[in-house]
Amino acid sequence: MTDLDFRLDYTSWGRVVRAPHHVLKPRFVDTVPRLTDSEGSFLPVGMRRSYGDSVINSCNHLIDMTGVDRFHSFDEETGILHCDAGVTLDAVLRFSVPRGWFLATTPGTRFVTLGGALANDVHGKNHHRAGTFGCSVRSFGLIRSDGPPQRVERGGPLFEATLGGLGLTGIITDVEIELVRVESAYLNIERIAYGNIREFFALAHESGDRFEHTVSWIDCANGGDALGRGIFQRANWCRDGRLIPHGTKSGAVMPFDMPVRLLNGTTVRLFNTFYNALQKRGPRVQETHYAPFFYPLDSIRDWNRMYGGAGLYQYQCVIPSINAEDAIEALIRRIARSGAGSFLAVLKTFGERQSGGCLSFPFEGATLALDFANRKAETLSLMAQLDQIVEDAGGRLYPAKDGRMSAGMFQQGYPDWMRLRELKDPTITSDFWQRVSYC
DSSP: OEEEEEEEEEEOTTOOOEEEEEEEEESSGGGSGGGGGSSSOEEEESSOOOSSSTTOOTTSEEEEGGGOOOEEEEOTTTOEEEEETTOBHHHHHHHHGGGTEEOSSOOSOSOOBHHHHHHTTOOOTTHHHHOOGGGGEEEEEEEOTTSOOEEEETTSHHHHHHTTSTTOSOEEEEEEEEOEEOSOSEEEEEEEEEOSHHHHHHHHHHHTTTOSEEEEEEOOSOOGGGTTOEEEEEEEEOOSOOOOOOOOSOOEEOOSOOOGGGSSHHHHHHHHHHHHHHHHHSOSEEEEEHHHHHOGGGGEETGGGGGOTTOEEEEEEEEEHHHHHHHHHHHHHHHHHHTOOOSSEEEEEEOSOOOOOTTOOOOSEEEEEEEEEOOTHHHHHHHHHHHHHHHHTTOEEOGGGOSSOOHHHHHHHOTTHHHHHHHSOTTBOOHHHHHHOOO
16 A cells, blocks of 8 residues: 655755655555656655755655554564664664663664665764664665565675665665663763863763763854863763663644744854853763653754754764864864854764765764754855865765765765665665766
8 A cells, every 4th residue: 555645845854955746655565666667766765854855856756665664573682673664763762672672873863764774874972882873784675676676685785885875776675683782771971061172082082982872062153262162971871770761752842933033143152152051060970861862852843943944954074083173173163253053063973883885974083063054155155165174184974964065075075976876776866866976
């Protein structure tokens, strides 16, 4: 069974790109193959938490896989879980946490499907230990328009092209992953205020061997003596047997688009100053449930509306370790000078472990992520200036968060992109791919 809908205003989480689509929503895996016979191009999607145009296929077909969401098997001894690709991380955790298992890697939202997590090879706060989501994937089912359904095992070219391949190699139907044991749903979290970028990197280096999860908030709005200050968090799992999953009730709702006039340099600087003071006043060490630690913004439904009706761009880059300190400071200095800083900017480090995905974003170094309200030419000009800093430092941008990087910057940042082009499904495409793949 398949639902069919025509939507005039279909958008990604950033809400900048809007386009009409024919949306097909299968409910069973065996109905998926015939959907690839639709005239025109198509693109499989999940919860559409990507910020840019990697989930947009303007004026063509989308195959919404969220209805294909059944659990198949779970091994209580090994933690191997087999589910349909439309199962969300939210559903996995509600199932696995009471049994003493957790995702090996989780991004900053649990409202992501397993297929989407694989297609974007998402990362979390423990990359220095666990690598990306793809490191926990054993195999997956794939349906292509040019052949029969197949099982794709780790190690082959199609596995590596699909991992981080933005859904372009075929429709992921089901995923087999390895979960990790936990003895509690709570973490011991330590918060440390730091005054500049140099102190951040010292903390990150000191914490990597002793803490599984590390992340920091950084003030990107204030310059002068406040430039580069932030709050570093490091955490390990408790061992107290409190295996309580997150609740199912929705939290607060952002009921309207924030007026753009309220999103200015003054309000963002004031927010960052207040947030810094609030975090410094709180307890340095505390026990916290995994939900607010890993998924703080999931408690606010439709939080993307805080950036106004024109939408937002998220800018996330990674800089290699050798250049990270200088480049991150240059980025923050430029953002602070622009007055367009983010309310909640995140700075963390990546480790050496690689998943093998040819478009996997992380490499060993530091990553900065922040949001910009869409002020059109002004915002695009600022991000172009940031691009130059990133490019000069040997860094790259995250395709799942991007909605405007140039083809040249994409191809330079992802030298293996041609491997994906060779294995891409001939009838699958996206606005992102159309923009960055021409030579």
